[in-house]
Amino acid sequence: MELNGSYVLPASTQKIWEMLMNPDTLAKVTPGISRLELESENVYKAIAEVKIGPVSGKFEGKAEVLHPVVAESFTLNVHQNSKIGNVSAHIKMHLKAVSENETELSFAGKAHMSGLLARTGNRVMSGVANTLTKQFFQNFEDELAAKEQV
Template sequence: MQVKGNYMVNTTPNVVWDMITNPAVLEKITPGIKTLTVTGPDQYDAISEVKVGPVKGNFEGTLSLKDQVNLESCVLVVDQKSKMGNVVAEISMKLIPDGNDNTEVQYTGDAKMSGMLARMGQRIMSGVVSTLSRQFFQSLNKELEGEPSTE
């Protein structure tokens, strides 16, 4: 399944970059993440609980950031397993300054699902992915608006 979108964040690429590369902030803003444990540079064990529409379940696996170009782009890799199926996703994110201290985050990628998740169908899972993406950026904005991070 293809994942694609963009979101405008009301801050500079430097701030967005610092947030998505900080494990404490990443844990806080990524939907469903219960714990994010550092296992190596930019690599984490992730335990999550997802409740979006028909998708409800506990997932365990890894999350990592790769192919980083400082302040410009990275690839978020998620590999999660659960009783209802597995998800492996690679999402490329680009940070594009707009010249007014705002940043457009463009993301594209591919998510592969197996088990019951795959059988739910493209339309349902597309809606789930869209909701989780929106929640990620809403949480990022809340963090920017002054809610203290758990650093």
């Protein structure tokens, strides 16, 4: 499944970068992720609960940040296992300054599913991915707004 999206967030690339690299913030803004723990440098243990179409499940696995170029780009490798099937995703994230206080955050990648998830969820998967993407950016924006207020 292809994963693509981009959105302009009202903050500097440096600020967005910091938020992305902070597991607590990332856990907060990423839909479905309930916990993100730093295991070693750039490697996180991730626990997610996702309901995708007719199947829902609790996922446990690893998220890894590869090739980080500060305030510019990184690659996210995710492997998640669950009783209803496994997901692995490889996503390239790009940050681009639109103006001093605006950053275009875009990502492109692929996700592979197996098991029940692939068999019964596939039909609705791209729709779900779009929804999750929208949520992600919305959450990000909310989080930024919240930080502004503080």
